[in-house]
Amino acid sequence: MSARDDHSWGAPPKLPASHFVSGTVYTDPDICAEEVRELFGKLWRFACHESELPKAFDYRVFDHAGHSLFCIRGADNRIRTFVNVCSHRGAKLLSQPRGNAETITCFYHRWTYDAEGGCTGIPRPAGYRGTGPSRQAMGLREVRTEIKAGLVFINLDDDSASLETFLDGALDSFEEALSGVPLEVFHYNRAELNANWKAWHETNMDMYHENMHVVLRKTQLNAMPMEDRTMALFSNGHGASGELKAEYAGYAGFAGRGDDVPPLPGLKSTDFRFVDLFPSTTILLRGTAVRIDTATPLGPDKTLLEMRGLGVKGEPMEHRRTRIKHHNQYWGPFGRNVPEDTFAAEACAASFSKGAARYQIIARDENLTGQDDAILRAFYAEWGRRLNRQPSAPELDWVDDG
Ligand code: FES
Ligand SMILES: [Fe+2]
Structure with missing residues (x-):
């Protein structure tokens, strides 16, 4: 039984590798960036409870894997999730943490979207005639959403296994x-x-x-x-x-x-x-x-x-x-x-x-x-x-x- 010098203190413990963790996992910025990309960006994550969106068009904004996302209840009662980004020039759409919006209007050039992620309005559309894009092609990026026992889970990875x-x-x-x-x-x-x-x-x-x-x-x-x-x-x-x-x-x-x-x-x-x-x-x-x-x-x-x-x-x-x-x-x-x-x-x-x-x-x-x-x-x-x-x-x- 004795205290340890710096060499002994810094040496890996004499334990199976599965029984200790290096301090680097808490401090390395590259590891943190990998975690965001490979774990949070690819796995199912609890977003909110369904009771937080009691009425049609209630929404809730949250951050996940470096993105702003929002869950919203549609007129059909279904909760969907979208990346909180306008299809036009990328402005963040919803700036309040929660609210109710039958129509989501981007503040920048006032493109509008519905609670199913469809683009419903582009001001002065005549200017796009002949070049596009069409409203049909300008929907929001939907994020996979599944509910279990009232818990709303989301996943940014469209190719991952089911919840x-x-x-x-x-x-x-x-x-x-x-x-x-x-x-x-x-x-x-x-x-x-x-x-x-x-x-x-x-x-x-x-x-x-x-x-x-x-x-x-x-x-x-x-x-x-x-x-x-x-x-x-x-x-x-x-x-x-x-x-x-x-x-x-x-x-x-x-x-x-x-x-x-x-x-x-x-x-x-x-x-x-x-x-x-x-x-x-x-x-x-x-x-x-x-x-x-x-x-x-x-x-x-x-x-x-x-x-x-x-x-x-x-x-x-x-x-x-x-x-x-x-x-x-x-x-x-x-x-x-x-x-x-x-x-x-x-x-x-x-x-x-x-x-x-x-x-x-x-x-x-x-x-x-x-x-x-x-x-x-x-x-x-x-x-x-x-x-x-x-x-x-x-x-x-x-x-x-x-
Ligand atoms: S960035 Fe949203 S309407 Fe232009
Ligand atoms: Fe505790």
Whole structure:
């Protein structure tokens, strides 16, 4: 047992390559650009919940893989997604984060579009007679959109496999809770984090750090034997917890949680379950409340975090108030959980950014129980495969030793 000198500190840990990650993955601008292109630009990603577009022509603008996109509900009730760019000279079309527009009018030369992406108007069209283009050829760029359990997923890659294939069943055990009753978003919060997007997502994949959260030490760590906990891994880098439990009775402010509002379908108020969808969406169910996270890279050391809380559509006001309280106890900006996770992600990022930290260890192996790092390892294996880089030594090609 001894401290290490710089040579030893900077040497790769004596572990299987799958059990540690190089700090370069958090800091290298080229790797970040590859991630945007090869992961975010080619994979399905959660965009919003269908309740955020309740009426025809409601839209929501968001950033994805360096593009501005928008989802919009058509007159036919279908939600479609488009690149937020005018066909004429490329101006950004919608500048508000959300709204309602039966006709989308570009501010620059006032070309117009409908909610199905068709170009409906070109001022003074006579000037194009004889040269074109025609309105028929000037529709918006549509982005693949599929909905599962009320969750709207989009994919910029027209050639990728279906959402169902991509998910590989990772959402199956969440479907009853998410669609057994209609849900709606009651909380939307966005923040910029001074950390790499993976450092945030790790806080959602890492079970070991529940020791950090006082609320989890008090309510969750002893609620069931570690060996009875399970995890599940899916193709394409997704991972999920099995059924976890909490025991709120003895914790001030949390006692009675769930006696005052019905839990979500298929759950008890003390149940906890989460799924991490590759690359950066997490859905957490905590008995009576839902949280959905997405992390979007803005650069190697900057991440846009978006968080949503959901309640039951049409529920009585006192139930809604209680459900919001349950959500915020853990997950609101002043909750017991999220602020601590942001602190952890930024603390690690600060160490890696200047090279003070060189590697991170993801070597806990508890056979998919307890606080196993298996979901982290599955994430980095998928990351390595898709970028053709070794997470433990990203300058080297990927070798699948799993
Ligand atoms: S750029 Fe939109 S109408 Fe010209
Ligand atoms: Fe956490």
